[in-house]
Amino acid sequence: MPEISRRGFAGLVGGGAVTAVAGTATATAAGAAERPFRARPAGRPGRRPNFLFIIADDLGWADLSSYGSPHIRTPHLDRLAAQGVRFTDAYAGSATCSPTRFSLYTGRYPGRTKGGLAEPIASRTQGLDPSHPTLASLLRKAGYDTALIGKWHCGWLPDHSPTKSGWDEFFGNFGGALEYFSKLGQDGSYDLYEGDATYQDLRYYTTVLTERAVDHVSRRRSRPWLLNLNFTTPHWPWIAEGDEEEAARLAARVRGGDVMGGLRHDDGGSVEKYKEMVESLDTAVGKVLAALRRSGQEDDTVVVFSSDNGGERFSYQWPLSGEKASLLEGGIRVPTLVRWPARLDGRQVSHEPVYSPDWTATLLELGGARPDPAYPLDGHSLAGYLLRGEDVPERDLFWRVRGNRALRRGDWKYYRDANGGDHLYDLGTDVREQADLAAARPGLLAELRAAWEKVDAGLLPYPAR
Known part of the structure; x- marks a missing residue:
């Protein structure tokens, strides 16, 4: 027999000190204490839900006030947590941007695909093979409308694109980073696209993505839908709304050939600027969720909010060690919130260890989509846990x-x-x-x-x- 087995749910607190810190913060922010997760008794089967999956970029585990940040205020995300389930022991599929996105889009370990071996993708020859089934392609086959707004980071045109991998619509950037106003990307070229064509908009990128997402969730459709909303906030460069002068300085460096030096912004940023960026992300998410509510689709939409990896230079990580690119907890443990008013009660906290490929399997099951047997998933569906109170299967999380x-x-x-x-x-x-x-x-x-x-x-x- 193995030397150990998984401990009971009550003992899986993912670090007693962490749970105490984060739980107290959420009780204060949400106005009432959280309670351990418990599935709601099943009612009549409803319609298949919509899926809104929101990813922040380089957001650390404790960068939300509901996870214990002492200086960043995130009232909209705290409200989302209070309306659903907050996971304390949720992880990204990898410690950097594109491998985690591979794990979410495919439901498999990044190392199962050539593109997933890049940590992260930096070459235009690398990317997600369009023949590989994805969350979007499988849901589309099951009758879903699919769209991706924001950061793709799984390969460039002409060989790779969301529209080649199952998403009906795409508006966003292909690369891993871009300057928020000029839209100059990681190779110095302009990187804002609608479908496969460049789209000119020199306003602050978070604002542009928010407007697109608000418009998208406000539409009335006859079919259920998937929207992957991938913000670049709070990834470097450390630029906030109103920082046009600093943005112009960095853009000039990029145009002059100092691409990564300009984008990485090693000579700029601060804890205060990072705070401003995270709080602008919170405001953006709040606007999208308000539009969803106005559309009348809130009850039937599963909203998942998470991050693609742990935080970086100015992130608040306490009490975790490590940061982005490391497999210590600070590099892979991420804030994760799930809301589905029709089926999940609010003000709940779960300490179950889960990670990115699990959400792929979960959404496919909830959407009535079948995985491709030729590409078996590495994630485990959490639908039984969330809806029926079943135990999460004993398994190892691997990175x-x-x-x-x-x-x-x-x-x-x-x-x-x-x-x-x-x-x-x-x-x-x-x-x-x-x-x-x-x-x-x-x-x-x-x-x-x-x-x-x-x-x-x-x-x-x-x-x-």
């Missing part, structure tokens, strides 16, 4: 990035650092990952390492550098 590895089983986490050192942490008592129990539990360490290597053996190898 692989070049130079790091991690696997979570229950509260135990196996982690290998960039120097090749293996570590073992009990996240139930040490979410900060400071008490390394590898020497004290060598058998458990070996068991989890073997489990990681078994999954890894079925993935594509990294190309030689």
